[in-house]
Amino acid sequence: MRAPTQRYRNILDFALSSLLRRKGRNLSLTGVYTLVVFVLASLIFFVQALKREARELLVQAPDMVVQRLVAGRHDPILAAQAEAIRSIRGVLEVRPRLWGYYYDPAFGGNLTVMANEHEPIAADAVWIGQGVARNMRVNEGDLISLRAYDGLPMLFLVQKILPTESELVSSDLVLMAPRDVRSLFHFPEGLATDLAITAGNPRELPTIAAKIVERFPDARPILKAELLRTYEAVFDWRGGLMVVVLGSALLSFVIFAWDKATGLSAEERREIGILKSIGWESSDVLLLKFWEGTVVSLTAFLSGILLAYVHVFFFSARLFEHALKGWSVLFPRYRLLPALDGYQLTVLFFLTVLPYTAATLVPIWRAATVDPDAAMRT
């Protein structure tokens, strides 16, 4: 008849009815709490998702790219250099790549125009990414017009809209035949934008890069691993900045929590006194308050996470647009691929639930350890 768990259930029951009794206060507390979790979770999800997208983008990039520098700036490279580089030991393949940016006034951003390397595309035809199709409002079989280097329009048939695993990778892509790229940009024969290099053993890449620079002092090899590091550093720095800003928000939340949840009201203190006087132990009172705190924390934590998930993955983190504007220049319009990992959730938990619990613990402890006879004299 006396199950040890029954005590927990009885006290949980009472905790729930106590929370309902102070509806206004607890709702406002849960609301603010949820907001803090929401903002922090949005930021963490967003930065993580961008990092993942960037990593994916780079997975499809070649191991190494070689550019030519002229006066410190990126300039077309002689396609013939590909032959010389291919002869370096360890190099498996060298592909001259032909690509450039095309500013589209309607799109309000740059498209990436690229000569297709894998499958031949007919002259005057293009394959376009989902983002381009969406913004130009075109379907397969439609015609699009691009302004060439001399201002004259060039018409292309949309032959195919690229399937997307991750939109970020191909969203702004326009693929066409190499000859069409050259006429669009007035790109001379015999030159390429850069050279993509594949090594037999990726660990030899730094040695290969050194040999290339030795042989072509105006060449700049860029390793994929370096790019990856740069991306991550940029994201982490931006994210870190936001964390500092949010830290102050969090702090004010903790102060709020301290004040509201735990600056126990006189009424609550009186109730704790009554409970002690009618035979509740300090540990029973602590259990009661622990349940109350857990219900508030978990509700806020779960709803904050849920809202952040919807915000980041269904609304593309719209509320951060201004704060994180740099990224919209870096990337075209996209929808981030939903993903959650346990590590992020754990970090969030420690950033929110823990400070709240710590802030509420001390005053409750003090009230719970009052002498039971105090209630006799109020």
Next chain:
Amino acid sequence: MIELVQVVKTFQAGLATPFTAVDGVSLSIPEAQITVLKGPSGSGKTTLLTLIGCMARPTSGRIHLHRLPGNVLPQLQAGDSVEITSLPERFLTAIRRRTFGFIFQQFNLIRGISVLENVMLPAYPTGEDHRSVEARAVQRLESLGLGRHLRASVERLSGGEAQRVAIARALINDPTVLIADEPTAHLDSRLSEDFMALMGQFKAAGKTLLITSHDPIVHGSPLADRVVELRDGQIVAEP
């Protein structure tokens, strides 16, 4: 039976202004009788109740509880005696729950929850099944004429009703001793007499009653088996 030996309670002992509220009280409180502590305000009645009821510890002296009920602590059996002044808090709470029911001067009901839940509250930490506690609470409240108010919020009750809720709450863990501190302070004489009649019923049912009061309806009642007078923390006259 409860036995007090040379019990002293000094507040702020060791500070600049120590105050001795109970000063060497020796007393036995017999079972199944009504004992009334009378005396002017400030004479130490409430303080003495908190000492007997395991709510506070005396500064010196001994308090023995004889013939304990069962199910108090695993190391105690029904009928055992304990000396409570040296027990740790956890044990005191356990003894208090099973042995004493308190009816406070201010009733000390919790606002915003129902009459029924107020009555059930002392049983929650004992881990007893919720439904059996509820059944018992309903039965207690009905026998006290509060059947219609089970779901009412306690702030709506009249003084007499609030006190009967407090009585039902004091009885929920079926204690052997009922302690009432100035129970008639907020009642008119009719209700005060009703209260004493109720105490008479509990006495007949075998409960030990300990009541403080300076109300003649209480200490002058024929139901009171014994009246102990306190003055300045000391017993004045024992008939």
